[in-house]
Amino acid sequence: MTMLNKDMTLCISLSARPSNNGTRFHNFLYEALELNWIYKAFAPTDLAQAIAGVRGLGIRGCAISMPYKEEVIALVDRMDASATAIDSVNTIVNDDGRLTAYNTDYSAIARLIERNRLDAASTVLLRGSGGMAKATAAAFRDAGFTEVTVVARNESAGRALAELYDFAWTGDAGGKTADVLVNVTPIGMAGGAEENELSFDAAQIAAASVVFDVVALPAETPLIVAGRAAGKTVITGSEVATLQALEQFVLYTGIRPSDEQVLAAEEFMRAGA
Secondary structure, eight states, rough: OOOOOOOEEEEEESSOOOOOOOOOOHHHHHHHHTSEEEEEEEEOOOOOHHHHHHHTTTTOEEEEEEOTGGGGGGGGGGHHHHHTTTTSEEEEEEEEEEEEEEEOOOHHHHHHHHTTOOTTOEEEEEESSSSHHHHHHHHHHHHTTOEEEEEEEHHHHHHHHHTTTTOOOEEEEOOOOOSSEEEEESSSOTTTTTTTSSSSSSSHHHHHHEEOOOOOOSSSOOHHHHHHHHHOOOEEEEHHHHHHHHHHHHHHHSSOOOHHHHHHHHHHHHHTT
């Protein structure tokens, strides 16, 4: 195991509810590739000060999680096209004090839509309206989905997201069903007030063919557990976490690990979830 030393390159993550996912994934690969790097998760009390710390301390990379994906935009120097396209950031790369923002969430969602061969003719209920929901909605739109309804209690944000991609909006999904259910809210997230709740009810799960929960902690959220029990195709947040973290790793280090190394890192990440 690499010992802490003064020459280490530091990468971090900022989230209201940090998990061990990124920490385990990145540090496993640093060790496997014999890189003198280390990764640490933080829950900032002041986002602006945290980003100033990234710049001032020479922290190489910074992952951005809910709820900071949009707020952080004003704090970076440059927006890559991947972040500009959806006005949402999940990755910052520090090049000698110049901070460039990226979004690898979009590519992760798009890859999972493709990998699971989701039919673009399917109807979709997409619950959420934040930065991750933007990335998810954009990926579904670009995969050819048109029958998508954004479910968001915040009418202003929900309508804005729906209109951006020419989707429908509703404030309450009660009684509505769809082929694909997608949760992009903190419902079901460990440590939250709604960690034991379902983002869609039993009738909606029964009527769906695919259940997709972007929440990565726990790996088996209440929605995923219910989807599996009902015999549905499930797509988990840990799958999203792996794919987006891989692209972050490449942006930070300039190295693309082998498929075998990524698989081993994913297994190590899930073992600590």
